[in-house]
Amino acid sequence: MSLIEQKFARLSTDNAPGQEVRQRAEGLDALLKGDTLPGTPVDFSHGDVNESAFAPTPGSLEAFVAGVESGGEQAYTEYRGRADLRARVAEHLGRFTGSPVSGSDELIITPGTQGALFLSIASTVAPGDKVAIVRPDYFANRKLVEFIGGEIVPIEMDYLNNADRAGLDLGQLESAFKAGVKTFLFSNPNNPAGVVYSKDEIGQIAALANQYRATVIVDQLYSRLRYAGVEYTHLRAAGIDPGNVITIMGPSKTESLSGYRLGVAFGAPKLLDRMEKLQAIVSLRAPGYCQAVLRTWFEEPESYMEERIQQHQAIRDDLLRVLRSVEGLAARTPQAGSYLFPRLPKLTVSPQDFVRILRRQAGVTVTPGTEFSPDTGDSFRLNFSQNHAAALHAIERTVELIARYRA
Amino acid sequence: MSLIEQKFARLSTDNAPGQEVRQRAEGLDALLKGDTLPGTPVDFSHGDVNESAFAPTPGSLEAFVAGVESGGEQAYTEYRGRADLRARVAEHLGRFTGSPVSGSDELIITPGTQGALFLSIASTVAPGDKVAIVRPDYFANRKLVEFIGGEIVPIEMDYLNNADRAGLDLGQLESAFKAGVKTFLFSNPNNPAGVVYSKDEIGQIAALANQYRATVIVDQLYSRLRYAGVEYTHLRAAGIDPGNVITIMGPSKTESLSGYRLGVAFGAPKLLDRMEKLQAIVSLRAPGYCQAVLRTWFEEPESYMEERIQQHQAIRDDLLRVLRSVEGLAARTPQAGSYLFPRLPKLTVSPQDFVRILRRQAGVTVTPGTEFSPDTGDSFRLNFSQNHAAALHAIERTVELIARYRA
Incomplete structure (x- = not known):
């Protein structure tokens, strides 16, 4: 490999948020158990800026x-x-x-x-x-x-x-x-x-x-x-x-x-x-x-930011409540921002494969923990700046799949 | 100088288009001859996208x-x-x-x-x-x-x-x-x-x-x-x-x-x-x-591009006609684009100082030739995608200043 090829070999973006469309599905079929779970797909790899979730600030x-x-x-x-x-x-x-x-x-x-x-x-x-x-x-x-x-x-x-x-x-x-x-x-x-x-x-x-x-x-x-x-x-x-x-x-x-x-x-x-x-x-x-x-910026309508924060806090709390019903799952309550970073219990598939299965069988896109540290491969990140109801249902499907693939 | 300081020392942007506002005027007063020339200031360092010149494409x-x-x-x-x-x-x-x-x-x-x-x-x-x-x-x-x-x-x-x-x-x-x-x-x-x-x-x-x-x-x-x-x-x-x-x-x-x-x-x-x-x-x-x-892009209204090109060609020809009236000035007719790159005759001030004088005394901003090659310090670049009349008058003022500072 030339110097420049080496340099770029370290810059993989296949698991980066929004890039999932470029991933191949090779070898996934052999790992699947059970049926697909119906529900609105939710892309937790980034926030949802549509009107049904958190639209751009007024003005x-x-x-x-x-x-x-x-x-x-x-x-x-x-x-x-x-x-x-x-x-x-x-x-x-x-x-x-x-x-x-x-x-x-x-x-x-x-x-x-x-x-x-x-x-x-x-x-x-x-x-x-x-x-x-x-x-x-x-x-x-x-x-x-x-x-x-x-x-x-x-x-x-x-x-x-x-x-x-x-x-x-x-x-x-x-x-x-x-x-x-x-x-x-x-x-x-x-x-x-x-x-x-x-x-x-x-x-x-x-x-x-x-x-x-x-x-x-x-x-x-x-x-x-x-x-x-x-x-x-x-x-x-x-x-x-x-x-x-x-x-x-x-x-x-x-x-x-x-x-x-x-x-x-x-x-x-x-x-x-x-x-x-x-x-x-x-x-x-x-x-x-x-x-x-x-x-x-910093001139948003009065109480606007406050309300946004309260809405995010309510989603955070609902998602955490569902996630924490899973035995062996660890999740610290975020103090700020819109990310959850739960650590999965032991599964019969690798955490990387579970992320792919989640996308296929539950329509739920998350970012694998390996992106953030070599030590957090058993965690995944989700951006909960989403439509509240859709996010909650997506996490319920996630929990169902964790149960299905539990070791 | 550290490695990083050396790296950035070579990246000067002081003469780059649009950056002229950050230049200091030190030592310029001593070089000035005669009065300021009145007229609409023209910034030839980049194209003019206002309605009076070449506004963004329709739609x-x-x-x-x-x-x-x-x-x-x-x-x-x-x-x-x-x-x-x-x-x-x-x-x-x-x-x-x-x-x-x-x-x-x-x-x-x-x-x-x-x-x-x-x-x-x-x-x-x-x-x-x-x-x-x-x-x-x-x-x-x-x-x-x-x-x-x-x-x-x-x-x-x-x-x-x-x-x-x-x-x-x-x-x-x-x-x-x-x-x-x-x-x-x-x-x-x-x-x-x-x-x-x-x-x-x-x-x-x-x-x-x-x-x-x-x-x-x-x-x-x-x-x-x-x-x-x-x-x-x-x-x-x-x-x-x-x-x-x-x-x-x-x-x-x-x-x-x-x-x-x-x-x-x-x-x-x-x-x-x-x-x-x-x-x-x-x-x-x-x-x-x-x-x-x-x-x-590439779906502009029919004849729109054609008309734009004709307008640019008309400005090009008018500016070249005035510039070529200057003895000793060399300018090749551009075949495409909206840049002129005339070479100045010998002046009593350095070409770099002339560029600063032009801005001060004629309200005309151009980009010095040194930016493009060490061999073209006696030239300057002007983007003639401008209001036709304002550009023509600005070039007339430029020619007047060339005469004033001629060696």
């Missing part, structure tokens, strides 16, 4: 159309995004995170938070650099570091055996920094486990980063969707050196605006400058007209 | 809105783009280029042609690989190769002293292949010179690529905007091994849809697979709702 399309109508100034923005929008969003994010953000040099608008992750990793990590990555965490984190040629140093998170903290192994993190890790990348709330790092954990991450002069990239994509009674600490406002932290957010999740491909990264101006240079050759800019939709 | 916004209304299936497409849109666009492109394209495995929808360029280069070139790049050519080509860590082998194009061919030095190209170049990247029509490669040139490029088993990436972004009597040869239909060619196009130029950030790459399935894997970690997908706008 988003109108803001887009106004952007098109304003013409060239919206189509051709600076590579880092239109200046007045950056200023507006920066003010909201400063207030939200508890530490001011300058729209002129501390923020970039990106094509989705995926774009923000790529730009921040590629602007921070050189080939051969060591990067600390949490297990489990968002699957693209690992792939991004591998693509750049960085070396991954895994940090364990014992999310199942903790309740008031995420469960990060801070000793491992310090050892990693001692061993030369200069970049730490993590999501908070965690994707896939839905756990929130405690104030103490965030404080210690900040202190270690300062002590070892490491750069921390924190993906806070789900930080607006927090459930009742959950305390949330923004790393950037927790005493970390502002020259060494990048925060990533976007309106794709709680706001259901994923179809507009918008994200932002904000933090250290030196790194933001690099990110803009890189964006210039990767995609020029976040889609110009779509940027206009950011006018609605 | 594009309606197609976008229909995409939003169709919901999740348009928001969350496969990473390579929505299947039915790929099939539709592939059919058009097969007919347009004279060789069939499969929507299922030979085409990817990208965030603009910039996204397509990045993905194709990053999927083909490994660090240390040699890549042949034309001088002059689109400035991001060089930067992309440098960012990936490839080594650039320049190929000269004598565009000023040819009329019926682009003027590529085919001997240099063969020497480059002999010396180990495995990838050749070029734009046709050429950006910035607006010249079209002859049938013979394209045939020889195909033959050399086949002989040396090199991959060719051809950026045909402007291939729909061709002027009267110009013969155009699509490389992919000129006998090149289909497993070694990627063609890039998009609706940003002739169609003025740049604000939607859409492009496509089509060709070798093996390379397309890599590009999709990479897109998955760089931006996930081209903006979902925007993809729907591709329904209008």
